[in-house]
Amino acid sequence: MKVNQASVEKARLQTLETPCLILDADRMDRNIRRLKSHLATLGPGLRPHLKTGKSVEVARRVMMSIAGPATVSTLKEAEQFAAAGVRDIIYAVGIAPGKLGRVLALRAAGVDIAVILDSVEQARLVADASREANTRIPALIEIDCDGHRSGVLPDETQRLVEIGRALHEGGAELRGVLTHAGGSYSARGRAALEQCAEAERAGAVKVAEALRKAELPCPVVSVGSTPTAHFSQDLTGVTEVRAGVFVFFDLVMAGIGVCQVEDIALSVLATVVGHQPEKGWILVDAGWMAMSRDRGTAKQEVDQGYGLVGDVHGKPYGDLIMADANQEHGVIALRPGSKGTLPELPIGTRVRILPNHACATGAQHGSYHVVRDGSDVVEAEWLRFGGW
Numbered sequence: 401m402k403v404n405q406a407s408v409e410k411a412r413l414q415t416l417e418t419p420c421l422i423l424d425a426d427r428m429d430r431n432i433r434r435l436k437s438h439l440a441t442l443g444p445g446l447r448p449h450l451k452t453g454k455s456v457e458v459a460r461r462v463m464m465s466i467a468g469p470a471t472v473s474t475l476k477e478a479e480q481f482a483a484a485g486v487r488d489i490i491y492a493v494g495i496a497p498g499k500l501g502r503v504l505a506l507r508a509a510g511v512d513i514a515v516i517l518d519s520v521e522q523a524r525l526v527a528d529a530s531r532e533a534n535t536r537i538p539a540l541i542e543i544d545c546d547g548h549r550s551g552v553l554p555d556e557t558q559r560l561v562e563i564g565r566a567l568h569e570g571g572a573e574l575r576g577v578l579t580h581a582g583g584s585y586s587a588r589g590r591a592a593l594e595q596c597a598e599a600e601r602a603g604a605v606k607v608a609e610a611l612r613k614a615e616l617p618c619p620v621v622s623v624g625s626t627p628t629a630h631f632s633q634d635l636t637g638v639t640e641v642r643a644g645v646f647v648f649f650d651l652v653m654a655g656i657g658v659c660q661v662e663d664i665a666l667s668v669l670a671t672v673v674g675h676q677p678e679k680g681w682i683l684v685d686a687g688w689m690a691m692s693r694d695r696g697t698a699k700q701e702v703d704q705g706y707g708l709v710g711d712v713h714g715k716p717y718g719d720l721i722m723a724d725a726n727q728e729h730g731v732i733a734l735r736p737g738s739k740g741t742l743p744e745l746p747i748g749t750r751v752r753i754l755p756n757h758a759c760a761t762g763a764q765h766g767s768y769h770v771v772r773d774g775s776d777v778v779e780a781e782w783l784r785f786g787g788w
Contacts, residue, residue: 411778413712413771414750418671419686421765422752423458423782424714426773427665428647432462435629435646442635447471447490447622449644452759455768456484457782462647471642475502476787482511489513490622492578492642494542494550495522500529507535514538514575518551523563527570538575539567540620541611545603546596548582554603557610564616576620577611579604580642584627588701589657593631600628605637627658650758651708655700667714667752668707668761669769670730672745681723682732682745686753688725692760706730707753707761713774714752717743722753 413422439446448462451473459481463470468488472478478489479502487510491503495515506513517523517539530537541563544551552560567574581600587593600623611618623635624642635641648666649659670686688706697704706722709732719738724731730753734740745751755761768782 411769413669413769413776413778416669416769416778418669418750419684419690420669421762421768421784422667422669422714423648423768423770424665424667424773425770425779427649427663428458429461431646431649431659431663431665435643438630438632439635439641442632444635444638444641445469447624447640447642448647449473449492449624449642450477450481452644452647452762453784454480454762454786455782455784456481457780458647458768458784459484459486469640471644474788475499475506476785478502478506478511478513480785482506482509482513487511490540490578490642491515492580494518495526495539497525500526500537503537504529504533504535507537512538514540516540516542516578517563518542518544520559520562520566523566523572524570527567527572530573531571536571536573538573540576540578540622541567541574541607543577543579543604543607545579545600545623546581546583549580551579552607554606557607560607560610561614561616564611564614568616574611574617576618576622576639577604577607578620578622578642581623581625581628584625585652585656587627587656590631593627593657594633597628597632598634600625601632601635601638608637626653627656630658645758648758648762650696650761651704651754651756652696652700655697655702655704661708661716661754664754664758666758666762667710667754668765669712670751670753672732672747672749672751673729674747680733680742682742684722684730684732684751684753685728686722686730687728689727690761690764691722691725691730691753691755692757692764693725694755694757694760696756703735704754704756705735707755710752710754712750712752712776714754716754 584596674683
């Protein structure tokens with residue numbers, strides 16, 4: 401699914417239209433190897449979340465095989481990746497009744513897509529749809545391991561078993577349990593991240609055991625977030641790990657301590673278009689439409705504004721950040737309290753801005769311009785897609 405390969409093969413960063421999305425393939429490959437290597441020591445397989453990349457080219461580099469397994473956050477993703485040959489998918493957002501038709505269509509096309517849910521009402525809807533279609537839609541029960549979002553609490557055994565029975569006895573397939581330790585995004589330091597990882601594992605395993613004790617099947621115990629995936633020390637009882645943003649990393653992950661700034665593979669290329677010297681500003685042609693409005697580092701120890709600014713090769717200029725953003729203008733300035741000096745960046749200078757949240761920034765763009773670490777040669781352009 402490479403596009404315009406020949407036309408961009410000899411392009412350089414200095415000649416691209418800005419703003420645009422840059423992907424450092426060397427950094428991406430290192431990030432993927434790092435997590436796969438860590439999980440290989442613990443046992444469970446990786447079911448990568450493809451919502452970050454939303455790209456067939458990226459997916460094929462992170463999945464264990466061309467057929468998956470994979471996790472998605474939209475049915476558009478499921479359909480796009482299925483068309484590219486992925487056959488083992490979890491749609492990891494609570495299922496809505498109106499979406500079951502698309503799930504059934506994918507299954508009829510040979511895709512083993514499973515849904516998630518956390519209520520008896522949803523379970524009955526899935527069971528009803530299964531009987532009407534003369535099939536068994538697989539479903540996993542979502543578990544709330546840390547109060548971050550939706551799901552059944554690990555101690556809600558009665559509710560858990562009721563959901564399981566509604567699926568298993570109603571005509572659907574109870575495939576297992578799934579949890580996401582989103583609370584780990586607020587953790588800081590190795591000890592706290594390891595604690596989050598163990599709480600995630602223990603919660604999922606506890607409910608799996610409760611289902612089995614009630615004589616209900618639970619073949620899959622699925623856990624995962626990028627922080628916990630990297631800091632898990634024991635995955636006993638877990639069958640698979642899901643993570644997504646680790647492929648690119650971002651400033652939020654660096655602020656948590658999961659990666660270094662030098663590991664971030666995604667950036668936005670922008671051009672200097674003006675100066676306001678009396679204000680200490682440099683203006684670029686990338687605003688929040690290019691970076692997104694995500695301010696995920698605002699509550700971290702180091703606030704990166706709308707992104708950390710580097711040169712055309714991606715090397716950061718110390719404390720230079722996108723301090724503010726209009727729709728199509730970015731305001732580049734020194735971080736408040738910095739003792740540094742504003743670099744000389746004449747009009748026309750290219751800069752690369754590292755994002756707070758790779759998923760959100762990526763969503764603003766239609767393709768990746770692929771380079772190698774330290775190079776300004778664009779090797780390829782890879783399509784990405786949006787929508788639901």
